[in-house]
Amino acid sequence: MVKSISSLTNSGVHDWLWQRLSAIVVAAYTLFIFLFLLINTLGSANNLSYATWHGLFGMLWMKIATVIFMVALIVHIWIGIWTVLTDYVHCAFIRNTLLFLFNIGYLIYLIWTISILWR
């Protein structure tokens, strides 16, 4: 069996599964945010107010949902970008350097998100 150290789970089958599970989580959260914006900008409330927006992310369940979303998004991106880079960047040094830098980026995104939510 071919194993890769730089892929998320080191296994093609597990990567395949995690890609789909994370996609469902990301899609569900995105649809929720989309519907929230749609409800709050259409009809009587023409513009989204700071109080409504801040109130939504002030609730604990929304904070937890956002962190779960961000982790799922990072899982999804990790596998997606790994697939794209292994397809097109053939020089191992450049590819692994890019993957390493991106992985640091994902960590920053997660820390950034948590710091926004619990400020």
Place this chain on the structure above:
Amino acid sequence: MSDKNSNKNSKKTINKEPNKEPNKEPIKKHITGPTNIGILSLINYQFPIQAIVSILHRISGVILFIFIPIVLWAFDNSLYSHKTFHTVINVFNNGGVEFVIWFFASMLIWHMCAGIKHLIMDLGHFETKTSSRIASYMCIAIAAALIALLGVWIW
């Protein structure tokens, strides 16, 4: 038994070998693995609709990835204070930025439509030549309608 038979067969072929006249020049070189085609031959190649949907799914994914820091910046400022929230709203109401938001959300809609099609295909649907073509066209039609509605919402 079968092993013995195969041994006999192989012995026979070995015995026959010396009788054969060796080819002086091999007519065709035997290809042992996948080979690359010339990149320029792709220019005149008619891609099937399934391939176009697939590559656009990939391209939209990479574009969405590039947008993440911008979205996080907007998310950060939208929650920091009343003042920064309105800064974000003012930036978003700018004509050029509205187009960028429409482009980003279009990529998101496209990536989701093609992704949901992908998940349905994982369950074993749209796997024939005809049905996969229909699914691809349906995916394009649904995404195009949603992107048009998005434009109505923004402007």
